[in-house]
Amino acid sequence: MGGEATPDGMQHLLGRAKWEADQVRDDLREYVVEHLHDDQAVLVVDETGDVKKGTGTAGVQRQYTGTAGRIENAQVAVYLVYAGRRGHAAVDRELYVPRSWTSDPDRCRAAGLGGETPFATKPELAARMVARFLDAGHQAAWVAGDEVYGGNPKLRDALEKRGAGYILAVACSHEVATGVGKFRADTLAKKVPKRAWQKIFAGAGAKGHRFYDWAVIDLADPRPGSRQLLIRRNRSTGELAYYRCYSPTPVPLTTLVRVAGSRWRVEEFFQSGKGLAALDEHQVRRYASWSRWVTLAMLVHAFLAVVRADEHARRPARDALIPLTCNEIQRLFIALVIQPVHDVAHRLGWSAWRRRHQARSQASHYQRQAAQA
Incomplete structure (x- = not known):
């Protein structure tokens, strides 16, 4: 290298x-x-x-x-x-x-x-x-x-204590408290009226601009801060995704959508980090x-x-x-x-090293086989 x-x-x-x-x-x-x-x-x-x-x-x-x-x-x-x-x-x-x-x-x-x-x-x-x-x-x-992180109450509490806002995905079975009781996320999604859904741009993706339908439900919590359940609906398939949201002060829905849409950045890092920087090699x-x-x-x-x-x-x-x-x-x-800087001698030297290393590995493998036999 x-x-x-x-x-x-x-x-x-x-x-x-x-x-x-x-x-x-x-x-x-x-x-x-x-x-x-x-x-x-x-x-x-x-x-x-x-x-x-x-x-x-x-x-x-x-x-x-x-x-x-x-x-x-x-x-x-x-x-x-x-x-x-x-x-x-x-x-x-x-x-x-x-x-x-x-x-x-x-x-x-x-x-x-x-x-x-x-x-x-x-x-x-x-x-x-x-x-x-x-x-x-x-x-x-x-x-x-x-969801690995959104479903963990200790992580959410730790972030709130540090004053960091969060938007963490949760499972459809995740339960949240509202002003009228405790419900599963998917149950609440069924109660959202049609007029509450908003088509909002969620950022550019690998295949172009990403538009989804979004709805937000305020959660009941006596502690300071603003807490919501954010719901995303795929405009083609109708598939739903759910997010627990917290911010020290209220923010508009467009801000919540922007942050939720930024999660793809880590996937892009994994892809480019492995493809360009040998992260996994x-x-x-x-x-x-x-x-x-x-x-x-x-x-x-x-x-x-x-x-x-x-x-x-x-x-x-x-x-x-x-x-x-x-x-x-x-x-x-x-x-x-x-x-x-890679001349012919350099490339031939690496070829010889690889073949020498492979010969040692082959000999070691054969020795283990012989010992087991």
Whole structure:
């Protein structure tokens, strides 16, 4: 990578070199907030999984991962994405360590996690990252997330105590209190009159502008602040989605819709982070190496996002061109900076290293087969 003749330098950087991934994460957070600053930015939280083989990789177990769309042997991490008008980038990450690991101190120590690693749910990891962001002196007007986070009352309470507004998805069976009693979300949706639905733009998506029908219901709560159940209806299929909303002061429906529509930013980060910055291509087992790899991948993605934002601000695209994208910036960077240093000897050297590595793996495999026989 980066013009090196062998992977030895990268392996040293991830495993033996002395540097703190958390300090780089903190610097990354400052870099993103400085260059993508937005007073109405949304912190979007979500998890993603990487399918793995074996049982030695930190945090791996059979669990559901949206990457595969099913239960697989996978490693799952929760990410926090800063999303503003200029762009978006991840600013924090936490590895999800299942109970099967935290109840086994020896296994944790072998993977570099520490024998006293406590179990934390995904919403608890999300709360930890949001608190870290706010404790660093930054402001976040809103937090958004899917049903994993919206259905957790402890996370909602923690956000309210910090004065952070939120729009978190909840299941159709989620119960909320109104002025006339407690109801399931889908039951309340059936009571919404036709005139209460409003067609509102929810942001640009991969396939164009996204318009949905929206309705909002005020919730009963004696505590300070404004709380609602937001309902989204697909204009083509009629499918409904539900969100728990909180803000320190009342806000218009258009604001709630804008924040709810920003949740796709984390999905875009996962896609571009994996496709452009190799977020999911770590072949490491120990926790320290994992945290270093994903932090560096986040930094690469943030660099692309900041360059894109700066280019859009300084050099608006001509009518015949679409605005410069992160994908195109990466292509230009590789073509103009990386590839020129890759001569024939460099490429042949990597070919020889790969074949040598494969020969060792093959010999080791045959030896294990022979020993078992």
